[in-house]
């Protein structure tokens with residue numbers, strides 16, 4: 001068993017410590033602590049691997065990441081063009097700056113270009129205690145360039161590995177650490193994991209990303225007692241640059257949050273697999289191995305028809321809210337109804353489905369989104385944040401008894417549109433504080449699309465509009481006979497009207513929408529005169 005090593009507590013006592021620590025800190029500065037990983041690694045100018053991957057992986061996993069840079073590489077998707085090692089005493093200075101000031105939970109190492117740098121790191125770890133050490137024994141980049149020469153092997157074996165809570169070599173690195181043994185099969189990987197464990201690390205993960213002829217991406221985890229064969233599907237992509245750095249950072253991040261080791265490794269592997277899947281078609285650089293997207297934003301396929309603009313309040317001008325019952329009654333599909341409304345001039349669409357099965361609602365949302373995107377019209381989902389997320393719709397509209405805007409904002413992120421139904425000044429104020437983009441105010445007139453919904457009338461609308469800090473759309477019983485009156489009042493912040501029955505409880509959606517659009521245009525131009 002390992003004699004030295006950084007003590008990794010079990011998750012229970014770890015949480016206890018965190019609670020004690022954070023309450024202590026709260027007393028001191030009124031703040032709470034956040035899980036913290038220190039990455040000691042090299043910089044990759046192409047930002048697929050190294051420090052840059054570590055920062056992104058920790059950010060994606062919700063953990064703070066500080067950085068000590070050991071080496072600066074000139075690197076891209078073709079390979080490593082040059083390496084400039086940071087002087088050892090300057091690496092020591094960076095370690096001291098971070099560790100003497102900040103409460104680091106886990107140290108993760110990547111490229112350690114010289115024996116001197118390893119020694120400096122080990123010295124720091126004796127001076128400042130951390131909870132765990134994750135060692136990714138980076139030696140050769142996937143492009144074949146040497147990042148740490150063979151002279152470092154004995155220091156890795158004799159001094160660094162015995163301190164590690166986990167070491168995560170790829171096949172080539174495991175082979176090098178074990179004096180060049182052959183590693184070609186999963187059985188070889190098991191054998192290597194056992195031999196590496198005997199060098200002192202508490203856990204070993206031999207990564208099989210580069211295992212020849214393997215349909216799956218297989219990694220072998222060994223904790224000294226049991227072997228675990230961790231399998232995921234092998235994603236067909238060129239964008240695997242930085243998978244090793246990312247995996248190790250994610251393990252460190254999960255450990256910093258308090259996960260047990262095997263859980264941390266499983267989560268990290270799942271995260272890499274998901275990120276590769278999302279990024280499999282992105283194209284960055286002309287070389288053989290591209291970076292992937294740690295934040296999973298460049299979801300394959302959807303980029304090409306993403307809305308180009310941020311929310312524009314004038315989109316509220318003619319706001320079409322669907323009703324499945326009405327469209328069924330007139331014998332048309334939701335997609336056809338939405339397409340007709342857009343053709344007639346609707347400037348934003350909200351899908352409102354109170355009874356549909358979740359699976360059907362999701363399919364409807366996706367089909368409607370395709371129509372809306374092709375016309376540059378935003379599509380919002382009523383109430384169902386899950387459907388908005390799953391369909392990648394442009395946002396949600398929530399009522400007072402639905403999810404609060406602030407929670408929806410946290411789930412949906414900064415770019416999505418959030419609207420809130422408000423009847424009072426207080427609700428409008430709350431919507432603004434919660435991070436909404438607009439409010440819907442009503443019912444202005446009585447309506448049969450919403451039972452037991454008290455109307456606020458034009459006076460109520462005026463009160464809310466005058467106090468609102470957000471753009472307003474009027475809703476409730478609005479149709480061709482009264483829309484003009486509403487808009488001609490020239491209320492502050494009022495940007496348009498939202499309608500349900502006036503468009504969808506009619507035989508010809510296209511004609512009705514055109515009529516209402518023309519009327520609104522006239523009302524807003526007469527208001528301007």
Ligand SMILES: Nc1ncnc2c1ncn2[C@@H]1O[C@H](COP(=O)(O)OP(=O)(O)O)[C@@H](O)[C@H]1O
Nearest residue numbers: 170207208209210217233234235243244247272
């Ligand atoms: N094409 C792929 N599909 C799914 N997982 C992969 C793929 N390539 C690598 N991985 C996973 O990424 C992690 C890093 O492995 P590997 O690429 O072997 O390390 P390194 O980047 O250090 O060479 C491992 O968990 C491995 O299984």
Ligand SMILES: Cc1ncc(COP(=O)(O)O)c(N)n1
Nearest residue numbers: 042043049050141142241242
């Ligand atoms: C600065 C730096 N650190 C680590 C790696 C290894 O990453 P990979 O094996 O995925 O090429 C790298 N290429 N550059």
Ligand SMILES: [Mg+2]
Nearest residue numbers: 209240243244
């Ligand atoms: Mg790799």
